[in-house]
Amino acid sequence: MAAKKSRLSGQGRLESRWGIILAMPAILGFLIFTIGPMIASFFFSLTDWTIGGRPSFIGLDNYRTMVKDELFWKSLSVTAYYTVGAVPLGLIIGFALALLLNQRVRGLSLWRTIYYLPTLVPAVASAVLWIWIFNPDFGLLNSLLRQAGLPTSQWLYSEEAVVPSLIIMSTWGFGNAMVIFLAGLQGVPRHLYEAVSIDGGGAWQRFRHVTLPMMTPTIFYNLVTGVIGTFQVFNQAYVMTQGGPNNASLFYIYYLYRTAFTESAMGYASALAWVLFMVIMLVTFLLFQNARRWVYYEMAGAR
Amino acid sequence: MTTMTSTAPAASTKTPHTSGGGRRWRPGRVLLYVALTIGAVPTMLPFVWLARSALMNDNQIFIAPPEWIPNPFEWANFSGALTAQPFFRYFVNTMIIELVVVTGTVLTCSVAAFSFARLRWRGRNVVFALLLTSVMLPYAVTLIPTFVMWRSLGALDTFVPLTVPAWFAGAGGGVFNVFLLRQFFLTIPFELDEAAYIDGASPWRVFWLVIMPLSKPALVVVTIFTFIGVWNDFLGPLLYLSDESKYTLALGLASFQSVYTAQWGYLMAASAVVIAPIIALFFFLQRYFIEGVTLTGIKS
Numbered sequence: 001m002a003a004k005k006s007r008l009s010g011q012g013r014l015e016s017r018w019g020i021i022l023a024m025p026a027i028l029g030f031l032i033f034t035i036g037p038m039i040a041s042f043f044f045s046l047t048d049w050t051i052g053g054r055p056s057f058i059g060l061d062n063y064r065t066m067v068k069d070e071l072f073w074k075s076l077s078v079t080a081y082y083t084v085g086a087v088p089l090g091l092i093i094g095f096a097l098a099l100l101l102n103q104r105v106r107g108l109s110l111w112r113t114i115y116y117l118p119t120l121v122p123a124v125a126s127a128v129l130w131i132w133i134f135n136p137d138f139g140l141l142n143s144l145l146r147q148a149g150l151p152t153s154q155w156l157y158s159e160e161a162v163v164p165s166l167i168i169m170s171t172w173g174f175g176n177a178m179v180i181f182l183a184g185l186q187g188v189p190r191h192l193y194e195a196v197s198i199d200g201g202g203a204w205q206r207f208r209h210v211t212l213p214m215m216t217p218t219i220f221y222n223l224v225t226g227v228i229g230t231f232q233v234f235n236q237a238y239v240m241t242q243g244g245p246n247n248a249s250l251f252y253i254y255y256l257y258r259t260a261f262t263e264s265a266m267g268y269a270s271a272l273a274w275v276l277f278m279v280i281m282l283v284t285f286l287l288f289q290n291a292r293r294w295v296y297y298e299m300a301g302a303r
Numbered sequence: 304m305t306t307m308t309s310t311a312p313a314a315s316t317k318t319p320h321t322s323g324g325g326r327r328w329r330p331g332r333v334l335l336y337v338a339l340t341i342g343a344v345p346t347m348l349p350f351v352w353l354a355r356s357a358l359m360n361d362n363q364i365f366i367a368p369p370e371w372i373p374n375p376f377e378w379a380n381f382s383g384a385l386t387a388q389p390f391f392r393y394f395v396n397t398m399i400i401e402l403v404v405v406t407g408t409v410l411t412c413s414v415a416a417f418s419f420a421r422l423r424w425r426g427r428n429v430v431f432a433l434l435l436t437s438v439m440l441p442y443a444v445t446l447i448p449t450f451v452m453w454r455s456l457g458a459l460d461t462f463v464p465l466t467v468p469a470w471f472a473g474a475g476g477g478v479f480n481v482f483l484l485r486q487f488f489l490t491i492p493f494e495l496d497e498a499a500y501i502d503g504a505s506p507w508r509v510f511w512l513v514i515m516p517l518s519k520p521a522l523v524v525v526t527i528f529t530f531i532g533v534w535n536d537f538l539g540p541l542l543y544l545s546d547e548s549k550y551t552l553a554l555g556l557a558s559f560q561s562v563y564t565a566q567w568g569y570l571m572a573a574s575a576v577v578i579a580p581i582i583a584l585f586f587f588l589q590r591y592f593i594e595g596v597t598l599t600g601i602k603s
Contacts, residue, residue: 011500012423018506019424026415026434026481029471033449034437040448051451097342103335113589114343117350120581122535124553125574128560129353132567140352143369172349179593232441235537239557253443260447261542273443280441 044270051264062271072272074247075255076279078163079231082251085167087226091219094177099211101178102185112182116175127239130169131156156241159248166236166249177222184218185211216295224287231280252276353578357381357571364567377568384559384569385576392548393555400465400551401533407469408477408529409522415472416484417510421496431485434478442538450542464543465536473529480525487521488514524595527588534581552577 045062049055066072101111121129133140134155142152155165192210201209237243237254256276260269351371356364357380358373385391418424419431453464473480491514499509515522540554550558556577563569585592 015422015506016424019418019422019427022414022418022422022506022510023427023430025411025470026472026478027430029411029468029473030434030437030478033468033471034440034445037445037448037452038440040451041444044447044451051454093342097339100335100339100342105335105339109589111339111343112593113585115346116592117582117585118346120531120585121578122553122581124535124537124556124560125577128556128570128574129349131560132356132571133349133352135567138365138367138369138567140348140369143367147368172346228439228441232443238537238541239560256443256446257538260450266447266451270447273441273447277441277444284439 041270041273044267045274047267049265049267051266055267058267062268063275065268066271066275071247071250071255072275075250075252078248078250079233079252081163082167082170082233083227083230085164086170086230087223089167089171090174090177090226091222093171094174094222095181095215095219097174098178098181098185099207101182112179115178118172119175123235124239126169126172127236130172131240134165134169156249157245159245162241162245162249166233166240169236170230177226180222181215181218184215188214213296217297220287220291220295224284227283227287228280231276231283353571353575356567357575359568361566361568380568380572381576384563384573387563387569388555388559389548390552390555390559390573390576393550393552396462396549397534397551397553400462401530403462403466404469404533405526405529407466408473408480409525411470411472412477412480412525413484413515413518413522414510415481416488417506417514419481420485420488421493421509421514422506435482437478438482446542453543459543460545460549461543462549465539469529477529480529484518484521484525487518491517520591520594523588523591527584527591528595530584531581 044055046057046059047055048058048061097115101108101115105111118126136142136152136154136157139155141155145152153161153165155161188211192214193206196206196210232253233251234253234257237249237251238257241249243250243254243258252272253276256269256272259265259272355371355373358376358378359370359380360373360375360377363370363374419427449464453459456463458464469477472478495513495517496509499513504512535553536551537553537557540551541557544550544554547558556573559573560570
């Protein structure tokens with residue numbers, strides 16, 4: 001025992017030396033590319049600074065400007081609108097299909113592949129494809145609607161329809177959530193279903209009292225990552241709509257990008273970034289607060 | 304490596320609670336497949352639309368109601384699109400970035416994960432928890448100062464800002480890889496390390512000769528997702544690359560789209576070319592994809 005202990009202490013020194021060396025790239029990366037820029041970003045946000053010029057300290061003026069900046073509010077509401085539409089829709093479709101696929105479907109991997117495939121399409125390629133699908137004259141959607149005798153839409157070219165259009169497009173990527181749901185469903189212990197069956201419960205009871213509660217952590221995970229993701233939408237605005245028409249798709253990050261790199265207002269853009277950070281933190285916090293009421297953790301407090 | 308092959312037979316042997324046991328076509332089953340098909344149609348339709356448009360000439364593409372079979376098959380769209388802008392150059396650029404980023408990410412992330420999973424050092428868990436917070440951080444917060452930093456270092460319009468962060472454990476979102484690998488490393492029996500240490504191995508040798516060879520599935524997952532991340536990245540190249548000869552595929556496709564706005568045959572052909580490698584990758588490495596998405600989803 002004593003011999004082992006002394007070996008371990010030599011070993012301990014070795015481990016702690018190597019431990020720090022091997023973790024160093026990650027630690028440095030964190031300092032250089034995360035914490036450093038984060039702090040810098042905060043200081044930038046207190047300045048009036050066009051790139052190439054000299055930053056001048058203006059205190060909280062950027063934040064005061066923001067309160068009266070119509071485009072800021074517009075971009076925030078556009079982004080929130082998109083999130084509120086896209087996230088629940090993606091979750092519901094993803095969950096529904098995962099439930100179907102969990103019914104011992106034949107050719108499971110084929111079905112899963114079909115539904116997962118759209119998530120593999122690179123964002124820019126997907127944007128280009130959907131511009132064409134949404135084309136009012138010869139695009140896929142209006143062609144189908146016309147053939148079915150249904151009313152068509154101007155899609156991306158209409159102030160009212162542009163965000164719903166992008167929400168429709170986003171649901172094409174439900175496969176990611178679906179695969180995660182499917183994995184979650186396969187982890188639900190079978191004996192719970194058997195217990196419900198023994199008590200005379202049918203399919204609905206099994207779903208309502210076993211599947212749904214056991215899946216709440218997975219639903220919550222997909223919800224949080226979905227919300228954080230949709231708050232940071234950029235590519236669609238840049239490639240498909242340039243924020244238009246009439247700022248109807250002025251997504252937050254796109255507005256930030258334009259402020260920083262088209263108007264070179266680095267100070268104001270940094271303030272926008274910090275507000276986004278705070279909004280995301282707040283929303284995440286509220287989601288976690290709310291989660292206590294409906295998310296079921298088998299070993300509450302264990303993690 | 305053997306862990307994932309064992310799941311399939313287990314599922315088929317345990318079917319005690321299905322009443323019939325047989326595979327008769329009950330109405331419920333029929334309905335199930337009908338529903339799956341109804342879901343599959345709108346999912347696949349955009350791909351069909353992409354393929355048919357990529358192979359049509361302008362006369363046919365602007366016919367209403369639309370036709371679905373190209374006549375003639377306009378393969379020239381591909382050669383036309385790919386020579387209209389230097390897509391091959393974009394591909395080479397993308398692959399250069401891929402090579403540097405994937406190598407850097409896999410190497411530095413697994414090294415860090417090894418440290419956090421299997422070496423004991425003071426402050427380890429605090430440091431790890433701190434690193435993990437950066438996963439939650441919106442990229443917008445670090446965007447501007449990072450840009451300013453690269454600008455002042457004279458690194459704009461080079462691949463440096465797109466590749467160097469990968470050598471610091473991916474930086475930012477890449478920390479997720481460290482987390483993933485750490486979780487995987489924790490499942491490897493610690494007796495293996497102990498035995499190697501008793502034989503006088505250094506931690507580096509344990510990492511390289513014991514842990515890494517046993518972690519291929521996790522390493523493949525990190526490689527795939529990093530590769531796709533680079534392939535799809537648009538904002539990074541948009542910010543840092545201005546000379547067209549340095550464009551990546553994603554940036555090149557976006558610029559192509561802004562020039563050839565109504566040339567749908569060309570645009571769809573170019574998009575198909577950008578999409579195809581990822582789809583091909585998926586079909587070759589399918590189980591790792593599903594594994595990866597599942598891994599990312601379950602323990603978070």
